[in-house]
Amino acid sequence: MHENTIAALADGLGAKEYSSQELTEAFLGRIQALDANLNAFITVTEEQALAAAREADARLAKGEATPLTGIPIAQKDIFCTKGVRSSCGSKMLDNFISPYDATVVERLRRAGAVMLGKLNMDEFAMGSSNETSYYGPVKNPWDTGTVPGGSSGGSAAAVSARLVPGATGTDTGGSIRQPASFCGITGLKPTYGRVSRWGMIAFASSLDQAGPMARTAEDCALMLQAMAGFDPKDSTCVDQPVPNYSATLNDSLEGLRIGLPKEFFGAGLDPDIGRLIHEAVDEYRKLGAAIREISLPNMHLSGPAYYVVAPAECSSNLARFDGVRYGYRCQAPRDLKDLYMRSRGEGFGAEVKRRILIGTYALSAGYYDAYYLKAQKIRRLISEDFKRAFDEVDVIMGPTSPSAAFRFGEKSADPIAMYLSDIYTIAVNLAGLPGLSIPVGFSGKLPVGMQIIGNYFAEARLLNVAHRYQQVTDWHRRAPLLAC
Amino acid sequence: MSLTTEDVTRIAWLARVEIDPDKTGDYARDLSGILGFIEQMNAVDTETVAPMAHPLDQAQRLRPDQVTEPDQRVVFQAQAPAVEAGLYLVPKVIE
Numbered sequence: 001m002h003e004n005t006i007a008a009l010a011d012g013l014g015a016k017e018y019s020s021q022e023l024t025e026a027f028l029g030r031i032q033a034l035d036a037n038l039n040a041f042i043t044v045t046e047e048q049a050l051a052a053a054r055e056a057d058a059r060l061a062k063g064e065a066t067p068l069t070g071i072p073i074a075q076k077d078i079f080c081t082k083g084v085r086s087s088c089g090s091k092m093l094d095n096f097i098s099p100y101d102a103t104v105v106e107r108l109r110r111a112g113a114v115m116l117g118k119l120n121m122d123e124f125a126m127g128s129s130n131e132t133s134y135y136g137p138v139k140n141p142w143d144t145g146t147v148p149g150g151s152s153g154g155s156a157a158a159v160s161a162r163l164v165p166g167a168t169g170t171d172t173g174g175s176i177r178q179p180a181s182f183c184g185i186t187g188l189k190p191t192y193g194r195v196s197r198w199g200m201i202a203f204a205s206s207l208d209q210a211g212p213m214a215r216t217a218e219d220c221a222l223m224l225q226a227m228a229g230f231d232p233k234d235s236t237c238v239d240q241p242v243p244n245y246s247a248t249l250n251d252s253l254e255g256l257r258i259g260l261p262k263e264f265f266g267a268g269l270d271p272d273i274g275r276l277i278h279e280a281v282d283e284y285r286k287l288g289a290a291i292r293e294i295s296l297p298n299m300h301l302s303g304p305a306y307y308v309v310a311p312a313e314c315s316s317n318l319a320r321f322d323g324v325r326y327g328y329r330c331q332a333p334r335d336l337k338d339l340y341m342r343s344r345g346e347g348f349g350a351e352v353k354r355r356i357l358i359g360t361y362a363l364s365a366g367y368y369d370a371y372y373l374k375a376q377k378i379r380r381l382i383s384e385d386f387k388r389a390f391d392e393v394d395v396i397m398g399p400t401s402p403s404a405a406f407r408f409g410e411k412s413a414d415p416i417a418m419y420l421s422d423i424y425t426i427a428v429n430l431a432g433l434p435g436l437s438i439p440v441g442f443s444g445k446l447p448v449g450m451q452i453i454g455n456y457f458a459e460a461r462l463l464n465v466a467h468r469y470q471q472v473t474d475w476h477r478r479a480p481l482l483a484c
Numbered sequence: 485m486s487l488t489t490e491d492v493t494r495i496a497w498l499a500r501v502e503i504d505p506d507k508t509g510d511y512a513r514d515l516s517g518i519l520g521f522i523e524q525m526n527a528v529d530t531e532t533v534a535p536m537a538h539p540l541d542q543a544q545r546l547r548p549d550q551v552t553e554p555d556q557r558v559v560f561q562a563q564a565p566a567v568e569a570g571l572y573l574v575p576k577v578i579e
Contacts, residue, residue, distance in 0.1 A: 099559045192539045206538065235545055236538070304524040315499060322500075324572050329565035335575045337500075345502025353501055357492065357511065358518055360499040374525050376535035381528070383536060415514055416521050432539020456540065 001026045002162040003479070006219040009165060010067045013060055020060065020070030024053035024114050027072045031116065031163050034482065039138050040148075040158040042077050043085050044117040052114040059112055067222045067246075069112025074164045076155050077118040078125055079105050079210075080199040088201045089121040089133040089151075092321050092328045092347035102199025103231045104168060104210050111226035116164055120154030123349045124318065125175055125203045127151050128421045131412050132351045140182060141480035142446055146405035149179030149421075155213045156183035161483040166214040166223050170200060172207045173306055174401070174425025177437040180213055181400035181449025184439045186466060186476060187213040188220045191457050192432035193238035195224075196231030204313035205236070207306075207429040216476055217438065217466035221245035224459060243460050249467040254288035256465065257393040263299040264398030264424055272443040273399050280440035280450050280469065281397060287468055294393060296385040301378045302427035303419060308362050308375035309430070314352075315359030321347065354415060383431040386453075395465055396453040399424055400437040404446035428453055436462045439475040447478070485519045487512050 001023060004012065012018055028046055035041050049072070056070035080086045080098035082105075087093045101109070109115070122132040130138040130153030138153040140146045141161040148157040152169030156179035159167050169176040171189035180187030188211045195210045202208060212223030225246065230239040260281065265274055281291055323329040323343025330346050333339035348356070362371035389396060401421055411417040428435040433456060437449035454462040470476050487495075489508040492515065496503045503511055557570060566573035 096563060099556065099563065193542070232547065236542070238540065238542070298528070301525060301528060304522045307518060307522050308525075319500075323565065324574055325560070326563035327565075333575050336577050339575055340500040341497075341502040344500055345504075348501065353503065354511065354514055354518070356499050356501055357495050357503075357515055361487075361491075361495050361515070361519075362522075364495070364498060371522065373535055374530060375522075376537060377530035377533040378525055378528065380533050380536040381530070383539065416517055419521070430539075 002030055004165065005216050006068070006071050006165045006214060006222055009071055013070045014065070020053040020056040020114060021050065023070065024049050024072050024116070027116055027164060034161055034163060037139065037144065037482070038141060038157050038161055039136055040120055040154040040161070040163060041074070041117045042087055042089070042120050042135050042154070045084055045115060048084070049114050049116045056112045056114055066111045066226070068108065068226055071113050071166070072116050072164055073108060073113045074116045074119050074155070074158055074167045075105055076121055076152055076168050076170060078121060078170050078201050079168060080201070081105050081115070081118065084118065086118070086201070087134070089123040089135060090348065090352070091134045094134065094328065096327055100199060103196035103233060104200065104227050108226050113226070119158055119167060122151035122153065123352050124201070124314070125151040125170060125172055126314070126351050126355055128174070128178060128418050129406070129411065130154070131408065132349055134349060137408060140405045141482055142184065143405065146407050146446065147182065149182035149405065151175040152213060153179045156180055156185055156187065159183070159185045159213055159215060160480060162479065166212060166219055168210060169213045170208060170210045171429065172204050172310060173429050174422035176211050176213060177425050177435055177449070177451055178401050178422055180437040182405040182447070184447030184475070184478060185213060185215055186217055186220055186436070186438050187211065188224060188436040188459065188462065189428065189434060190224065190228065190459050191434045193236055194434070194457065194459065195227050196234040196237045198231055198233040202317040204310040205317060206313060207310060216470055217463045218246070218249055221249060221463045240457060245460050245463055248460050248464050251464045252288065253284065253465065253468050256284070256289040256395070258284055258289050258291045259294035259389055259393030259396045260291060261294050261296045261299065261389070261396060261398055263296050268402050268420070268423070269399060270403045270443065273403065273448050276441040276443070276448050277397070277399050277450050283469060283472060287472070292393065294389045294396070296389060296427065298378065298381040298385050299427055302382055302430055303423055305375040305378040305382070305430060306426040307358070307419060308371045309379065311355040311359035312362045312372050313359070315356045315363065318352070318356055323347070379430045382427050386431045386433060390455045395462065398451055400449035400451040404443040404448055424451060432456070434459050434462055436466055438466045438469060439478070441475055485523065486516045487519065
């Protein structure tokens, strides 16, 4: 059963080949057998999962199912789940049992998806390798000596190893796309505001966005269908109708205009990856697309602007962790100052503290104009680059990350080297655009992803473009040895 | 911009995050490196560029001024490290 996609499993459930309970037990069995090695899960919710599966079976029997009813999934531990630890990968929230469900969690539950547990991640989603998690790093199923990417590394590894057919992720600077690329799966970051952020523990509020991670674009379409939509509880959520993402998957790509930004293929890109991207683009040419080179001239400024905006918003968002209302509190505080300083000093890990300090500095008196305001202006320049590009092309393609998965410890001592692994993804968050990563080949034994960027609310088009490629290639069907 | 260990201590105080005194040198080095990376922004003239606060340039939505949240104090305080009689407990602030 585990070899099947969500779409195939939904067919199997519909045809009564197996029940959701059997499916859930099978995947729980795989988690038990394989996850001690991978460390993709922080919490497995076996009892709740089996109860939800029985409910799903009743719903299937009544003929009231959606395509996700009875399908096992798992949630990144950044989403609040009622009655279940919601740790965000941090010691700060190790003891936090959320009193409510995030909107994404509630919507997937309403669709009938069965949550198997909560997935490991970089602490507060700050990291690109999963090495900053309080619960230890997740291993890449393709080579357990390499990182799965981050911050949604647990989600990517779990889907890649067939521990779940689909999972949620969040993406602030590449946290869905980069791990999808490193683990050989499909991951979509929707347009900013497409999916509600309510109950999703905030890192950088003007950039954060939740999205689906699965093996195929078809499965991502099914998950996004349930996740997307207006939510009055998130003031930045956009009130726009949600199209039927599955309906247009097979649309023709004849005449599709693809732009390749020359800035994505310069120095710093592993030549092996450049070659694989060009091979994938050739497939699109065969499917009828027209390819042209484009330019995003301010691309090189996206890293510097991001490392102002994201830490500044992080320092403000993480001010809520005060050791008073919830979360970690230090032992025997001498006074209120000591309570704040030590609860936060002991509860946060090194990378989170680095970002809080950078953000606090950037927002401190006298520096606002030089850093945050300047970064917001650069953000405008980057977004205008994309706007001009989308006058000429329908989608933009390029590498998701400059390299395949790197080894544990390779970049963890140098923050800048780590930040550069998101160099092709962060501009998309700064502009608020949707982007997706699909597997397009291997560099040695490690999978490589290609990024496809679309215009605002063009998720259906992105999924269509990815799906057609997956109809004529089989990279997305390859499984790591340990998952077979 | 290069930060000193004194700068790190001051910023850590502003952020209310305790930094191990043995580690302030490491933080000063890492943060200075990150600021150097960030300052590549300065190469561009942005004098006439309008700052972008929201990717879709949306204005804040307003809602009717009605009570929508029920009282959940008991539920929320179940998560708190220390409460008494419905109040959050902290070390004494006023002598």
